Amino acid sequence: MSPQETGTGQHVLTAPLETGAITKVRRLADNQPVTTAEKFKDYIRYTRGRGALEIGAILAVVIIGFVIASIASPAFPFLSANNLSGVISQSIPVLAILAIGVGILMIAGEFDLSLGASIGFSSITFIHVSNSFGWGWGVLAAIAAATGIALINGLIVVITGIPSFIATLGMAFFWTGASIFINGTAPALLRKGKDEALVTLFAGDFGFFRSQLVWMIVVGVVAWFFLHRHKLGNHIFAVGGNASAARAISINPFKVKLLSYALFGAMVGLASILISVRTSSMQPGSTEDYTLMAIAAAVVGGTSLLGGRGTIIGMIVGAALIRIIENGLILGKAPGFYIQLFVGLIIVVAAIFNKLMEGKAS
Amino acid sequence: MTINEDYLLRIEGITKKYGVNTVLDDVSFDIGKGEVVGLLGDNGAGKSTLVKIMSGVVAATAGDFSWDGTKHPHVNRALTESLGIETIFQDSALVPQMSISRNIFMGREITNRLGLMKIKEMDAITSEILDSVVTIEGIKSSKQLVSSLSGGQAQAVAIARAVHFKRSLLILDEPTSALAVRATEALLDYLRALKADGISSVLVTHNLHHAFEVCDRHIVMNHGRKILDVRREDTSVEELTAAVVEGELGIRRYRENATAA
Numbered sequence: 060m061s062p063q064e065t066g067t068g069q070h071v072l073t074a075p076l077e078t079g080a081i082t083k084v085r086r087l088a089d090n091q092p093v094t095t096a097e098k099f100k101d102y103i104r105y106t107r108g109r110g111a112l113e114i115g116a117i118l119a120v121v122i123i124g125f126v127i128a129s130i131a132s133p134a135f136p137f138l139s140a141n142n143l144s145g146v147i148s149q150s151i152p153v154l155a156i157l158a159i160g161v162g163i164l165m166i167a168g169e170f171d172l173s174l175g176a177s178i179g180f181s182s183i184t185f186i187h188v189s190n191s192f193g194w195g196w197g198v199l200a201a202i203a204a205a206t207g208i209a210l211i212n213g214l215i216v217v218i219t220g221i222p223s224f225i226a227t228l229g230m231a232f233f234w235t236g237a238s239i240f241i242n243g244t245a246p247a248l249l250r251k252g253k254d255e256a257l258v259t260l261f262a263g264d265f266g267f268f269r270s271q272l273v274w275m276i277v278v279g280v281v282a283w284f285f286l287h288r289h290k291l292g293n294h295i296f297a298v299g300g301n302a303s304a305a306r307a308i309s310i311n312p313f314k315v316k317l318l319s320y321a322l323f324g325a326m327v328g329l330a331s332i333l334i335s336v337r338t339s340s341m342q343p344g345s346t347e348d349y350t351l352m353a354i355a356a357a358v359v360g361g362t363s364l365l366g367g368r369g370t371i372i373g374m375i376v377g378a379a380l381i382r383i384i385e386n387g388l389i390l391g392k393a394p395g396f397y398i399q400l401f402v403g404l405i406i407v408v409a410a411i412f413n414k415l416m417e418g419k420a421s
Numbered sequence: 422m423t424i425n426e427d428y429l430l431r432i433e434g435i436t437k438k439y440g441v442n443t444v445l446d447d448v449s450f451d452i453g454k455g456e457v458v459g460l461l462g463d464n465g466a467g468k469s470t471l472v473k474i475m476s477g478v479v480a481a482t483a484g485d486f487s488w489d490g491t492k493h494p495h496v497n498r499a500l501t502e503s504l505g506i507e508t509i510f511q512d513s514a515l516v517p518q519m520s521i522s523r524n525i526f527m528g529r530e531i532t533n534r535l536g537l538m539k540i541k542e543m544d545a546i547t548s549e550i551l552d553s554v555v556t557i558e559g560i561k562s563s564k565q566l567v568s569s570l571s572g573g574q575a576q577a578v579a580i581a582r583a584v585h586f587k588r589s590l591l592i593l594d595e596p597t598s599a600l601a602v603r604a605t606e607a608l609l610d611y612l613r614a615l616k617a618d619g620i621s622s623v624l625v626t627h628n629l630h631h632a633f634e635v636c637d638r639h640i641v642m643n644h645g646r647k648i649l650d651v652r653r654e655d656t657s658v659e660e661l662t663a664a665v666v667e668g669e670l671g672i673r674r675y676r677e678n679a680t681a682a
Binding site: 101284288289290291293294296297299300301303304305306307308309310363367368 | 476478497498499502508510512513514515516517518519523526527528529530532535536537538540562564
């Protein structure tokens with residue numbers, strides 16, 4: 060019954076086996092996958108129930124269905140260049156970038172319902188600063204405005220301990236009001252600040268895809284490395300999953316939450332620029348829909364509403380799924396309210412699905 | 422009180438108040454180098470708060486914290502971590518949605534210069550710790566989520582983490598509450614082995630027999646105050662039981678009975 064000495068002189072905590080017991084101790088090291096098939100099985104096992112896998116399969120089914128419909132019937136032009144470039148590669152990236160911002164914040168255990176209002180404010184900032192000083196300054200100003208708004212929200216939530224739901228709901232009204240205060244109710248128009256380089260960079264048309272898609276891929280890759288491979292990303296999961304455990308291991312939850320708010324703000328700033336350059340205008344109060352759409356995309360992609368769980372790939376797939384089905388409804392000439400019916404339904408279904416899958420994760 | 426000039430950790434006059442509630446009242450003691458100290462007491466005696474203060478997770482309202490002869494006015498987790506103190510918390514302080522490996526290295530990730538984690542290395546070390554340090558059945562992979570583990574398995578992960586990072590003092594807050602008998606025996610043996618390496622430990626437990634078996638010294642808390650601080654050879658399980666259950670009155674009655682006999 061005494062601790063065994065190993066070669067390194069390190070004491071080892073091992074319970075003695077009963078004498079005579081025919082027990083083969085199976086070590087963790089023996090369980091490591093060796094062949095490619097085993098590694099694949101291992102990968103599937105630990106990807107199950109974490110969001111992206113299930114929803115990715117649903118997206119694949121929807122896309123295959125739409126492609127077949129498109130080939131079979133000219134009345135459903137899903138695969139036309141006009142649809143792929145003009146609709147899909149413009150609408151998915153903006154929502155995906157917003158979903159990544161919201162998703163990271165949700166993993167940290169917080170929300171920001173002022174997202175739509177913040178898009179309005181930073182778009183107006185972008186348009187006015189671009190018109191007066193050139194679009195380079197406009198880009199900086201838009202990102203700074205959105206990040207600043209998010210950090211103010213973050214500080215309110217972290218310092219006062221008010222649930223972020225309520226705090227940011229209030230701030231949503233404030234920033235919509237602030238947009239009207241600096242701009243008036245008429246749309247702000249991007250005229251003097253607009254040139255060819257700006258359009259190519261943020262809304263360039265390359266046949267079957269647009270610049271926005273490149274931005275989504277770049278943001279997605281950087282965000283993936285940050286969230287899933289960087290230690291700060293690990294801290295975000297830790298704080299959202301169990302803040303008191305994180306604190307006990309000397310991670311500061313306040314700093315991590317503020318960092319998440321700042322990243323969220325930067326994503327909102329980038330999305331604002333993409334929206335403003337595409338439409339060349341922005342009317343205060345017209346962007347509120349983005350708030351719930353972005354949260355819906357994150358939830359559909361497997362991000363937990365309670366924090367601590369979510370993947371970048373899931374957020375992108377969630378945004379793609381919502382936008383592609385929306386596109387299919389429009390191409391199929393469904394009435395406009397179908398889209399609202401669908402988005403409302405998918406949020407609830409995805410949340411229920413997430414809850415069921417959470418128990419399946421191993 | 423034991424005077425030990427060769428102490429590792431000394432706390433003096435530790436008081437903790439939550440509003441009008443005094444949870445700890447003027448608690449002082451030393452922990453010697455290589456000493457195994459049992460911290461005993463009934464529910465609400467203040468043991469867990471004391472553990473959190475010694476771990477640097479909660480700040481005391483008043484009192485001094487000295488380490489190896491140096492007084493530290495500001496005690497936080499960063500300081501205690503640099504001193505080599507590791508704690509196994511009663512609630513195990515794990516994140517259920519994260520894998521075993523990420524829980525073990527939470528906040529202390531092995532990274533390259535850019536801060537990107539070396540996942541393979543962390544997984545390999547995790548398998549090694551779980552294989553060699555705590556023997557627990559049924560854990561399949563270091564990638565498994567903690568939410569999919571049983572209570573005992575999760576506790577084993579918490580123990581493995583503390584054991585892996587400890588360098589000078591290991592604090593165990595009710596570590597055996599979810600462990601099977603065999604794993605408990607192994608843990609108690611491990612504390613004896615640590616002592617041989619000069620590593621101190623503080624064992625908080627309800628189980629007086631466990632404590633008596635392994636600890637060199639026993640500190641009994643009652644309603645936030647220290648009521649007994651006694652070496653193993655000067656006490657008995659009966660006296661400790663009386664102290665835990667009945668407080669100072671129990672100690673007095675036990676000693677009167679002992680003298681009468």
